[in-house]
Amino acid sequence: MNTKLTDNRKTPLYETHLNRGARMVSFAGWMMPVQYESIIKEHEAVRSNAGVFDISHMGEFILEGKDVIDFLQYVMINDLNLLEPSKGQYSCMCYENGTVIDDLVYYEENLERFRMIVNAGNIEKDFQWLKDHIGKKDVKITNLSEKRTRVAFQGPNADELLQPLVDVDLSKINRFYFVHCTIKNNPVFLARTGYTGERGFEISFENVFAEKIWNDLIETGAMPVGLGARDSLRLEACYSLYGHEISDSITPVEAGLFWLVKPKEGIDYIGKEVLLKQKSEGTERILVGLNLIDKGIIREKYKIFKDGNDIGFVTSGGYSPTLKKTIGLGLVKNQYKKVGTEIKIEIRNKLLRGEITTTPFYRNV
């Protein structure tokens, strides 16, 4: 790998990771920890206790103005009428043809102020798209990505471990809701959201508190977890990864996220026509779960065959430490989506036996 280290950005926790012996890789233009000790150990720690992730490479915007809800209703496929202050919502932002610009979460601070978290690789693209579509609406967008540190605190014991450090009753925060509170007296934005399939939180705060809060969270007994385990955790939970299950050539309906496509009657939004049509009529290809019957590891881009015909490809694959076998997701022709359908997956010039299987592979939220 020829990576120019100087071209990659560093999060406020970069030195902290190095001091901990993390192995760093370049991801979306950022030097991020892929693992500290072992991807599998970190994965298992999150499933059994708790883990802390540096997700500062992701983007964070503030959108403000009288027309912010109208604006978001126009650029997002999900329905903000389902939102209320102190609550967040997951959505895709789509092109006119229904394919995805990014998947993201926005949080309603109040009727005129939203916080939005976007994928690391799409920060500039998203920011530009949003700005380009404001038109005459009263909306101002500020990019806080480099001014704030973001971490995820995830695991079945997350609540129990975090409660002594915060000044709010965590049990009163339901999934997708957020609060502004403190962690050992330092102010944070704390949301009950996550990307692992476990209970937990995603937390954002000013860079000046980065090392202190990270250390406070580690001291609870949670394990530091890198991007390697972040990927294996989200794959078990079957959460989409941009560029894999969704992209600028895959629509949310094809990716199985048809529930994000809302009718929003009387409200126009970008991609509405195409997506509602796909939702009602179906799509030529659809995302499915993959199980390998022969021995091997399913990986992205491997081709999927049925009776000698190319019927699709793997969007994500890997090893599941929880199930102790390989798992994968793939886009296949609609007529083969039935669970139990026998297929072949091409792994390095060999066709291995597999089948369509149920998803998710694991959820504990």
Added chain:
Amino acid sequence: MDYECPNNLKYASTHEWIKIEDSVATVGITDYAQYQLGDIVFVELPEIGMVFDRGSNAAEIESVKAVGDLIMPLSGEIIGINENLADNPENVNSSPFENGWMIKIKFSHPSEIDELLSAEKYKEIIQNEKH
């Protein structure tokens, strides 16, 4: 970083270790190789009886994030494979030189042994490797 390099073994620049006992060579991947690959999750070993030339792929080693090849350090016939790796591929990480052994070769060209590296020479190579 200090990688283990037992002195009683021979090495290949492709990161295999070789233990020679009479006409049989036991082969696995080195501590350096297992560290580079990360958590090993699957090893595809050859079948007993298969014959390979030196330099060809004998096995595929899959980690969470990557795939590596076991390159035959000597020509010969596969007379043993470590079947434990099917259930415990992580042995390659925890014990690369012992429980993580992969194949046993009845080598056909003893002169090839001269081209294998000493522990010292191998240590030099990994110290100079850029990654």
